Amino acid sequence: MTKRIFKSIFAVSLIVLATCTGVTLGILYHYFGNQLQKELKTEAAYLAIAVERDGIDALEALPAQAERVTYIDEDGTVLFDNVADSESMENHAQREEIEEAQKTGSGTAVRNSDTLSRKTLYYAMKLKDGTVLRVSSVQYNLPALLRGMIQPLLIMLVAVTALAAWIASRVSRHIVDPVNALDLEHxxxxxxxxxxxxxxxxxxxxxxxxxxxxxxxKRQQEEFSIITENMEEGFLVIDAHTEVLSYNSSALRLLGAEAQTGRRSVLTLNRSEGFQNLIERVLEGKHMVTNLEFQGRSCQVAANPVWKEKKVTGAVIVILDVTERMKGEQMRREFTANVSHELKTPLTSISGFAEIINDGFVKPEDTKKFAGRIFKEAQRLITLVNDVIKISQLDEGKFFCEKEDVDLYEAAREILKRLEERAAEKNIHLYLYGPHVKVNTVKVILEEVLYNLCDNGLKYNKQSGSLTVNISEVEGNAQIVVEDTGIGISEEDKMRIFERFYRVDKSHSKAIGGTGLGLSIVKHGSMFLGADVKVESTLGEGSRFILTIPE
Structure with a gap:
């Protein structure tokens, strides 16, 4: 601040100095010009007296250092000039000062002399006999004046500059010292x-x-610390350089790390390949949810990138201990596999006998009705077993079908055609819209997923409702939207509808029919295909299932 004030005062001083110098020189220039004109007029008057008395002989005796004198006849002929040869000079009748002198008795002019080749001031006086006597002198311009005064000007400039610098320094310190002494605490x-x-x-x-x-x-931070420390879930906040900004004790416990002072990289808390890969992916800007093993326990890790101005500045990581849940899932898978294996053979036999009765090998009047029921129930049981087997296969990744190009429009049309009869029973209208979009995928699984979505839309639809399938391309991916006008799904049910055997409307589960595995097959089939399935629903108005398939 002191330097800025010093520079400002010093600059103002120099500007004032330069302005004063310029004004002074201008005044001096004007003064010297007027003074020169007076001197020429006086000199011309003296010479006029001598010429009128002695004639042109008086001019011959002029000293060498005298100003230039020119004597001109009435017709403009140059009779005498003490600097140039009068005989070689042109007629001066048209010169400005000569014309003015002939008219008014005297005349002045300032111009570049053709003879002397510099700027000259002329004064002309008309004599009694009509001749004109002209006296001229070189007019000093501003640079000439400066050259004559250069030494005193430089001395003055240096002295004034030094004085301005000294004064500016003292004044700036005097101004700033009280400011520097301010007590900003009070x-x-x-x-x-x-x-x-x-x-x-x-x-x-x-x-x-x-x-x-x-x-x-500080209060909010303390509250946040209390909340996070009492969470069973692990909580981590990291920056873009993997340094841990915040954590709770549950995170250290689940990761098998110990508390340390100072900042450190989150990668030092757990050096497993899966955890390090998750950190790298989330800092690349990808939302990650995955299951990892920490110290023999199964944990679900959710990592969300933190964005600022389209740049990842860190991440928030939540670690859930899902060991018990994973054990339950494992037990359910084992139970499903065992039950399906044990029931498939006898149920197939029941179905075979029911077909024999249904074909009339036994008396129709006694057995056909019962045989039809046996066959129908057997088919339901077989469907259940097949669904369980499909889920188990999807869980274990045991589908070895090759990918092929599938026309989604044609696939959806075939599935809706298969469901026409069931739709007619509830007077449900089926609609299909969209272009013929093709994807390279496993056709069997895709058809199974799409069938279960449409089948679910029929089961939970209202009487005289509608089921609409829309096919489109969104951001380079194929998208199938299955929309119904059914009973809808509540917010709490949305999180569980893809669980096995979970039903939204448990009170009507028998009347609706099905195995309770349809949406679970949709979820697992989508995962197998690398697709994504989402649900949007309003209770009492219907549901929209959105299946996004990479092309």
């Missing part, structure tokens, strides 16, 4: 310039506000 207690009083008042208000905000931030 701004209102300072007695200084009136101009700074509003600033000190503002600083005082800001300090109070800042103290309040710091206290509030």
């Amino acid at each position: 701004p209102e207690e300072n007695q200084i310039y009136d101009e700074i009083a509003p600033l000190l008042t503002k600083i005082n208000r800001q300090q109070k506000s800042l103290k309040h905000e710091i206290a509030e931030a």
